[in-house]
Amino acid sequence: DAGITQSPRHKVTETGTPVTLRCHQTENHRYMYWYRQDPGHGLRLIHYSYGVKDTDKGEVSDGYSVSRSKTEDFLLTLESATSSQTSVYFCAISESIPSGPYGDTQYFGPGTRLTVL
Amino acid sequence: DQQVKQNSPSLSVQEGRISILNCDYTNSMFDYFLWYKKYPAEGPTFLISISSIKDKNEDGRFTVFLNKSAKHLSLHIVPSQPGDSAVYFCAASGANAGNMLTFGGGTRLMVKP
Numbered sequence: 001d002a003g004i005t006q007s008p009r010h011k012v013t014e015t016g017t018p019v020t021l022r023c024h025q026t027e028n029h030r031y032m033y034w035y036r037q038d039p040g041h042g043l044r045l046i047h048y049s050y051g052v053k054d055t056d057k058g059e060v061s062d063g064y065s066v067s068r069s070k071t072e073d074f075l076l077t078l079e080s081a082t083s084s085q086t087s088v089y090f091c092a093i094s095e096s097i098p099s100g101p102y103g104d105t106q107y108f109g110p111g112t113r114l115t116v117l
Numbered sequence: 118d119q120q121v122k123q124n125s126p127s128l129s130v131q132e133g134r135i136s137i138l139n140c141d142y143t144n145s146m147f148d149y150f151l152w153y154k155k156y157p158a159e160g161p162t163f164l165i166s167i168s169s170i171k172d173k174n175e176d177g178r179f180t181v182f183l184n185k186s187a188k189h190l191s192l193h194i195v196p197s198q199p200g201d202s203a204v205y206f207c208a209a210s211g212a213n214a215g216n217m218l219t220f221g222g223g224t225r226l227m228v229k230p
Contacts, residue, residue, distance in 0.1 A: 043161070
């Protein structure tokens with residue numbers, strides 16, 4: 001199994017509070033991703049990183065920010081959590097871009113279940 | 118507007134029979150397709166993939182078929198086993214479609230002993 005951990009694994013918070021989720025990898029992979037999983041929507045990309053301090057937006061980036069100050073850590077921050085951000089959040093890593101037959105497989109962490117009341 | 122759709126949210130199959138999971142896409146720029154499998158309380162794991170230059174890829178009990186003209190792919194599991202019970206996500210990507218993976222909504226497969 002790829003060495004990916006997420007913390008916390010579960011969190012309950014209140015609307016309007018800031019929340020930070022952490023993803024840590026031991027594989028030294030260049031690419032890191034944050035997804036959210038919601039019923040009927042599958043996995044949707046929030047933000048991704050292609051190197052230290054290099055990040056870009058995904059499909060559902062509004063209300064989220066990210067930071068990557070070290071290769072192994074990728075943080076997802078909800079500046080002011082809302083109930084619509086209640087979801088399961090997955091971190092993923094890959095050595096290179098996932099696209100195409102020569103692209104790299106994405107490996108996923110175990111997920112963080114976030115509930116915003 | 119979802120570019121990758123799995124229209125069956127769930128599927129129930131008897132052990133030993135064939136499971137067929139379907140996926141449709143709308144973006145003609147997609148040229149690489151993948152299936153991921155997810156057990157409860159775990160992250161998705163890669164299962165099998167296919168490039169748009171092929172119409173079939175096989176790996177043991179798992180076969181993925183691609184019909185580009187219909188923008189449709191399917192995953193066949195033969196024979197199905199109880200351990201195959203999971204949620205299956207199809208995903209698509211393309212160098213001209215942003216390179217990132219776009220996932221379908223998932224299909225929950227239940228294989229009954």
